[in-house]
Amino acid sequence: MNPFLWPFRLQTLVGGLACFALLGYALFAQYQLGKDPCPLCLLQRAAFLGMGIAFLVAALHGPRGWGRWIYATLVSLFGIVGALIAWRHIWLQNLPKDQVPACGPGLEYMLETFPLSRTFKMVFTGSGECAEVNWQFLGLSMPAWCLVWYVALTLLAIVAATRKSPAR
Incomplete structure (x- = not known):
């Protein structure tokens, strides 16, 4: 059955479940595989x-x-905000080793110590820990897979909105 022909509610339910499944895997990777997340x-x-x-x-x-x-x-x-963050993350991961920024403080410390505007600037500038690739699947790092999912889920939302079928 073609998912593009599913009713609106089913498409959005699948999109939501996919998002929470991705979050579930991120927590699994963090707590079971020991892959601590960077900012x-x-x-x-x-x-x-x-x-x-x-x-x-x-x-x-x-x-x-x-x-x-x-x-x-x-x-x-x-989805666009997430894709931009993932794009930046991928860029940091592909920098030559001599251009990788130094590791910075953790996100929790930054939020407690610095104003929010400076914290966001520091996070988006990235640090050495963000450049580390410690997980891959089919040759893509976790941020690359996130980028794929952001694009796919954003397209799903647009397709669901364009459908000319009843809401139910």
Whole structure:
């Protein structure tokens, strides 16, 4: 069965479940595989959380017409932000070793010590820990897979919004 032909609620439910499954795997990788997340990883998790919540609320609400576009826009905004963070992360991972920035303090310490604007600047600048590739699947690092998922889930939200079928 073609997922592009599924009803709106099923498409958004699948999108939300995919987001939470990705978050579940991130927690599994952290606590069972010992892959501690860097600050950029944590921001990518927040983007998936935002997407997942927007998808699930859309599935529960089941709007028609322009209401679908509100949810698609919300999911897309989280997806674009997450994709930009993942892109930056991938860029850091592909820097030559001599250009990798020095490791910085952890995100929790930065949030407690610095103003929020400086914390965000430091996080997006990246640090040496963000450049480390300690997990791969089919030749892609975790941020690369996140980028793939951000694009796919954003497209799913747009396809769901363009469907001319009943909300149910």
